[in-house]
Every structure is written in structure tokens, then in C-alpha cells.
Amino acid sequence: MPVHPAERTSVLAGRSHTRRPAITVDSEPIAVDLGSAQLRMWLGPGGVLSVPLGEGLRRPVVRRGRIVDGPACIAELRRLLRGHRTPVPVGALVVACRPVLAPRADQEVLRRVLTAVLAPSRLLFVDTVRAGAIGAGAAAGTLLLADVGAQLSEVAVLENGQVVAARRADVGTRDLNDAVTAPMLADTVARLVRELRREPAVRPLATAALARGVVVVGDGATRPDLTSRLVAALGVAVHCAASPRTAALTGASLAATAARRHPAGN
The missing domain is CATH 3.30.420.40 (ATPase, nucleotide binding domain)
Incomplete structure (x- = not known):
């Protein structure tokens, strides 16, 4: 590989x-x-x-x-x-x-x-998004992956393990408090996904990837409150890696x- x-x-x-x-x-x-x-x-x-x-x-x-x-x-x-x-x-x-x-x-x-x-x-x-896709066993085909870490959230469209386009935001699970809630973090990740989907050159691949669902790795994948909100915000399936933190x-x-x-x- x-x-x-x-x-x-x-x-x-x-x-x-x-x-x-x-x-x-x-x-x-x-x-x-x-x-x-x-x-x-x-x-x-x-x-x-x-x-x-x-x-x-x-x-x-x-x-x-x-x-x-x-x-x-x-x-x-x-x-x-x-x-x-x-x-x-x-x-x-x-x-x-x-x-x-x-x-x-x-x-x-x-x-x-x-x-x-x-x-x-x-x-x-x-x-990291590419490594996360490989580690989650999801690198083959077209994929939309979200890596929601402690202080950084990264979203990428990948095709056969290669990053096609990506977005990132300086927010993560360590920021969760009264000012930054899990729904707010999920909405930020959903916004990054929508930005990718709006890119004309990326839209066909992003649409195909979303039909498969979003794969989530990182600490955020261990938070049901975050992943359930992501399902609601995007209207697609969300698949969490078996060992998301690693x-x-x-x-x-x-x-x-x-x-x-x-x-x-x-």
C-alpha cells in the first residue's frame, strides 16, 4: 500500500x-x-x-x-x-x-x-485522515471520513485511500463545556462536510461517499451525543471505527x- x-x-x-x-x-x-x-x-x-x-x-x-x-x-x-x-x-x-x-x-x-x-x-x-481510513479498514472505494480529535476536527473525501479534498476546524472534544456543546461540535463537522459537497469538482465523489455514510474516528467517535447529532444534521449513516482513538x-x-x-x- x-x-x-x-x-x-x-x-x-x-x-x-x-x-x-x-x-x-x-x-x-x-x-x-x-x-x-x-x-x-x-x-x-x-x-x-x-x-x-x-x-x-x-x-x-x-x-x-x-x-x-x-x-x-x-x-x-x-x-x-x-x-x-x-x-x-x-x-x-x-x-x-x-x-x-x-x-x-x-x-x-x-x-x-x-x-x-x-x-x-x-x-x-x-x-491523519488517510491513516484513519486505513486503520478503520475503510480505505477501499470512495469514502467520507471525519477525524474528531481532542482539539482538531478533520474531514476528507478519499478515493481508494487517497485524499481528494479536505477541510479542518480548530475545535475538538477537549473544547466541550458550557460554551461548546456536543451538538455544536457535530454541527461544525457537518458544516465541513457540506463545504466539501458544494465543491463542483468534489461533489460527485462526496455524494457517492455520503451514500455509504460517514466514517468517524478519533475521540469524537466515542461520544454518542456527538455522533447521533451528526446523523441528524447530515441525514446519513454514521459508522464509528472499532478502535477510533488509535x-x-x-x-x-x-x-x-x-x-x-x-x-x-x-
């Missing part, structure tokens, strides 16, 4: 992470999903590592899908890896989720953080495994 166009990174020397075991030809690939609520890493047979980004931190590390404190993010990821029972070798192939429509500057910060922590031999980026990481891990097996196709 192809993944998003790659950015190659070199193994850095003279950094503390080089004290970990050196690169081996058979290093397992790594998948990373740096969300606003959780930092998650998939380490192949080593399983999944995660750390919550709670209120104990002096300032946000990731906010609205953007790394806003690079050094703190590096420190959190290194702390996460120190608790892992097996040392993680440098030089692995790494696939990292990035928010859809992320500006180049945000991607560069993500690249620098992951290079400092993992020193990958190759670093590939995959849009769908994107699962998709990135599948992409990483495929990229390792078929490097020439990237």
Missing part, C-alpha cells in the same frame, strides 16, 4: 540518541501519532507506547495539531522510550501522522522532533509495514 510522498532524513551524529543500539538492516519500522491529547508510538512487536499530554505540563506540547514546544515534545518522547523494555535502535523507517492541510512549517517542526528522537533512515508523512496510529503502522516491504513503491 503506497504512503504519502517521503521526506528523507539523515542519521544525526553527536546526539544523545546515538547511544542507543546502532542501525540494523532488519530494524522494525515505527509509526508515530502526536496528538493534542496523547503522544503514541507503534514499535512493531514491541507494541504501542503512549503518554497523555495532561494539565501537569507547564505549557502545551501539541496544540490544535501543531507542535508548539519542540524541546518539551522531544523530552516527552524520550521519556516514553526510556520506559520501553527493549531499546529502540536508531535508523528505523518511521511513518508519522500529520494533520491534513498542515502547513510546511508545521511539518518541518515534526520532522526535526522525530529526527532528534529516533534518527530515522527514512521519514514518511501520512495525512485508528490513525494503526493505519500509520500498516503503512510503515508496507513501506518496509516495498521500498521501491514509495
